[in-house]
Amino acid sequence: MSVPMGSQTKIEEGIILRINNLHTYFYTDIGISRALNGVSLDIPAGKVMGVVGESGCGKSVTALSCMRLLPKSAKIMQGDITLYRPIKKEQGTSRIVDEIKLTDLDPMSLEIRNIRGAELAMIFQEPMTSLNPSYTVGDQISEAIILHQEVGAEEAKERTIRILTQVGMANPTAIFRRYPHELSGGMRQRAMIAMALSCTPDVLFADEPTTALDVTTEAQILDLMRDLQAAMGMTIVFITHNLGVVAQMCDYVAVMYLGRIVEQAGVEDIFYNSKHPYTSALLNSIPHVGSRIKERLQAIRGVVPDPYSSIQGCPFHPRCDRAIPGICNVRVPAITQISEGHTVRCFLYSEKAEENNAS
Amino acid sequence: MGSYILRRLGYMAITMVIVTILGYIIIELPPGSYVESEIARLRQQGGNLAPEQIQSLYKRYGLDQPEYIRFWKWISGFVRGDFGQSFAYNLEVSQMIWSRLALTLVFSLLSLIFSWTLAIILGVYSATHRYTIPDYLITVLQFIGLAVPNFLLALVLMVFAQDVLKMEVGGLFSSAYVNAPWSIGKVLDLLNHMWIPIIVIGASGTAWLSRVMRANLLDVLNMQYVQTARAKGLHENVVIWKHAFRNAIHPLIMVLGGSLPGLISGETIVSLVLNLPTTGPLYVNALLQKDMYLAGAFLVFLALALLIGNLGADILLAWVDPRIRYE
């Protein structure tokens, strides 16, 4: 396999997944919804990257686009997604890298199916409905193992029990034979995590995995994920709207609004040095301990616009207190680098507009 | 699972008792018993039944005794295998029903298998290929299947078979084979005569079932666990047939029990038109002639067949859906 210069750089920079100017549109009876409108994201290997935003901003669609799990009504119109796979050679220290453009693959093809589960895995929000009620937990996990690791049923069962132990299940041999409806919410989510990690994937997409759980269980699951991530050196893309969880879990954060990434930085920078007005507004809207009782919560002015409408200029400007008339409502800001690893899309920090002014 | 079956059997027994009571009431409904009208008719014609015959008839059916005694005589007869006597044919009812009942059940079962297989295929196909032309065609066929009365369909198919396919229709065998010994030819002839009944009896069931199948599968395909299965990297066929279908089939099995009456009903009329030696024609004739013991026995037996069928469907449902077992 040839080693393009670029990929060498990528793996040295430690990037495992690169999303480049992704446009994903949904074609429905009512109109076209531009779910992703130019998303560019570099996901560092072995770290936890959080993707935050309000409902409908496109966080899940980003993950689904990477996994090529979009419904038939969605199309990737523009842009690409590249997965970099490190292949360690025994001799020498040169790390050859294999890169594969996920967007080039047919969503039904054997190639992408080999990648799903084995290299890219995903867990979903509702543990209740994410597991098939008609098969035992053990069956469902073994299924993935048999598919990707080409072992027999016996060996798969061994590995399943091992991974169930790793996710902290008390009695893995018994759990193997249980049906999903016999488990509690927390146990189901552990089972889901076990299923996703059973084939030791390189990247795990976690789409709001703890939103449906109570806070105690949530804390346990987050701890578990943190431990597993450290133990396996796995990359996690953690999608959530809960900034508290972000603070606890993530190394890097990307803030999304209406199909674009408006700010991207290390977790410290996002919380203490945010630049984009939306990020600041989000942080301000969190009620904090110690605030005066009679103080009103600071909601962000306005509502999330209809995804079928199009807004000219920066998508956030109608709700932005610091919008510059004549600029913000006319052109779309380009990505500006604030510092190492910290980028923003805002005219407050740049005069440059994005090249394709698609609105 | 075992306790579940026992409970259902218990319920079935109770229902069975009530069914026999209702069956008996129905038998007694027509004004005037056959015996009395028969006696009256014979007297009119000048003949007469010998007093001993009248006495024995009266005694056998307990016509001189109160209702519940008569009911008890009838029921206890069941256990002994004595279902009374058919007035019109002057034969024991038990002689007449077994072979016909068996054939009815055979046809119903074959229709069931045929219509289910077809419904599943059509339903899954139209759910996974929405808004395509075959999907619309299937929808049209479904509507027609539901609207056409099955005896009409039988007639149309018979005309078609006779005119276009130049086949001899009606009955189980062609005239050439009726009394012939069994051979390959005879078996083929039998099959030739069976396809019309099987298609017709199952037709409306197929139409309705495939719509339910389509609706259920569409529901299930929206479920999160289908997406999880895809995310694992499974082939789309595996996702649909192993994961989605398995859950979409539950409501179908729930209505499996409910579709059985339609099968037996349909078989009744269709066999009349097609001249099949099943319960249908005999039952209807019995009713028309007020031969109530024959009709009543048939009715109760058909109800029993249905109850057993429902039990089978419930057990099947419990086996397929683990959640039901714990109710």
Add this chain to the structure above:
Amino acid sequence: MTDAVTTVPQVPPIVEEPVSEVGQLSQWTLIRMRFARNKLAMTGLIGLVIMYILVFLGPFFAPNDYTYQNSDYIFGGPSEFTFIGPNGRFGLRPYMYPMTTQLDQAAFKFVFVVDKTKKMPVKFFTKGDPYTLLGFIHSDVHLFGVDKPQRVYLMGADSIGRDMFARTLMGGQISMTVGLIGVAFSIILGAVLGTMSGYFMGIADDIIQRIIEVISSFPTIPLWAALAAALPPVSESFTALDRYFLITVVLSFVGWTGLARQLRAKVMAYRSADFCQAALAAGSSDAHIIFTHMMPNAASHIIVTSALAIPGMILGETALSFLGLGILPPMVSWGALLRDAQQVSVIVQHPWIMVPGVGVIITVLLFSFMGDGLRDAIDPYSI
């Protein structure tokens, strides 16, 4: 990067769209609108209206009286028409070729031969057989016809020479109303028992459920047949009309179970719903809760279930009459008319004898379209 934040003049607010009308409309108006958008449903509705007008004004639309027996036209086929007049020119007025009987020497039976030499003009609003419409309108004007002694047989004649078209229209009067009345009885029985079962639960529920189970254990048509066979023969004290009503009762005897089951489920679900608990806590009586709170919620469901049950009733009556257990002559229904079509040999030679069947199919299809449309309009989230 310069700090470009200065006091920024207030950004003009987004122009608000006018408040949508949708929020202001009543539930029933919304249902009507959704129904009207559904082309298939509207086809069903309009088609049914047309059919009902046709059958109830049947004697007017048909050129012949439905009981008139024409011995010259036994099993005669449909009349043939042409639009080319006697002068050889194509026009708008249809002309009928009369049929005559001739003796076929070879097969030694009478056959019908179309006499293409004579063209009889089809006249509109002609005088024909007298009739009574809707019980009180006496007339003898028919929509179309030809001069006596010839008659138009749009759909041929049956075994004693009666006009199939006229008979089909008349049969429609029975067939298309039996379903409606039967469903009405079913609704009453099913709604009352189902609601009681679901609301009071306990023993009442158990008993009603067992009854439903028992009735459902019987195969439908054999059960109907048995009940219908129990009806006394038509006589002075028991007219054909009485028989008609009792047949509808028989049909609804089995039909109510479906509605009862569904209503029971709904009522049980509503019972534990918050609005019901609130009413109970406020001191409302059971009857008040049932009628004021639950029934309106269930009303739409009842309507849909009824509309979808009508085809079943129509098919049921057709089947029963076909067997000879339902509507008996001289009353006509489509099923009774189809009794003449039991032999394949007859059908092969005289296919027009099956025309009443077409009536059944069309009516059931139209009701199905309308019922489906109603269901989608009332509950767009179900499938």
